Amino acid sequence: MSFRTIEWRDDKVIMIDQTRLPAEEVYNEYADFQGVAEAIRGMIIRGAPAIGVAAAMGVALGARDIIADTHESFFRQLDNVCDILARTRPTAVNLFWGIERMKRVARANGDKDLNSIRAILKAEAISIEQEDLRICRAIGSHGAPLIREGATVLTHCNAGGLATAGYGTALGVIRAAHEAGKKIRVFADETRPWLQGARLTAWELMKDNIPVTLISDNMAGWFMKKGEIDCVVVGADRIAANGDTANKIGTYSVAVLARENRIPFYVAAPISTLDLSLRSGDEIPIEERHSNEVTHLAGRAIAPEGVAVRNPAFDVTPARYIAGIITEKGVVRGDYEAGLKRLVGQ
Ligand code: MRU
Secondary structure (H helix, E strand, C coil), X not given: CCCCCEEEECCEEEEECCCCCCCCCCEEEECCHHHHHHHHHCCCCCCHHHHHHHHHHHHHHHHHHCCCCCHHHHHHHHHHHHHHHHCCCCCCHHHHHHHHHHHHHHXXXXXXXXXXXXXXXXXXXXXXXXXXXXXXHHHHHHHHHHCCCCCEEEECCCCCHHHCCCCCCHHHHHHHHHHCCCCCEEEEECCCCCCHHHHHHHHHHHHXXXXXXXXXXXXXXXXXXXXXXXXXXXXXXXXXXXXXXXXXXXXXXXXXXXXXXXXXXXXXXXXXXXXCCCCCHHHCCCCECCCHHHHEECCEECCCCCCCCCCECEEEECHHHCCEEEECCEEECXXXXXXXXXXXXX
């Protein structure tokens, strides 16, 4: 891949600015955790695994800058850093997973001097980023066999290299099938209101020379009915114990359309996206974003001023619509409750 989504360089966090793609490929530098928190909130970086990595790097920056004479003061301030990062976006569980992992590592090394703890946290954040890349490749290799030669794959939103440390989850499956020599094509839903499909998925697939066709969201059903789509692969922001899956708004409609047209609908996600503490998707918190994402397009009003608006950023697809959940440890099908538990060794 010819871009880096996020990296730790010279004690700063560097991110490609996803609000400016595809027009400009600009890399922002963040020198403190507040900047990272703002970048997550402002969608400079987005996508569940990528914001998990960003949050972990944010914790490492925060830890580096804490001024403390005692361990007690250091850990109190570290909790505050974590709380601020945790308040950025509510749905993708990877954010909380990344923060929790950093807290756990800090606590496990609580007997060391503060500079050693800071260094350990920096190393942990960097290894979360590197692991994510390996995990995406493993998801790709488990998922690629599900994509047949010559298939047209529909995807929604961006679950690609831009949504992870690189390679992607849903797009990881697509990349792996493409790398295996299969002649596949992708249909990318534009994904209103934020246009992750048009702006990001189309951009990164074109960069990799993977054939991609952009459609607006309301066209997916028609192409399915005409027999032009062979399968759907999407990412996930949080998967409950029963397999219900939160992903970008519009995913549920795609899943229902896929069922109606007897097209397999797959979810690709790392184990860090599982939240087995939630029994079903009803318990997943859904982010509501600003109304101007709906009333405006590229800064221009497309609706009458003052109109009432709703803008949920995610929806939940019931497990019964999902043909398989593709993870780095394999594909879970059928009884998700048992299969997901087995996967995490519970
Ligand atoms: O609001 P976003 O752009 O962060 O939403 C992203 C998605 O819904 C992705 O499909 C999901 O995070 C999976 S990314 C591998």
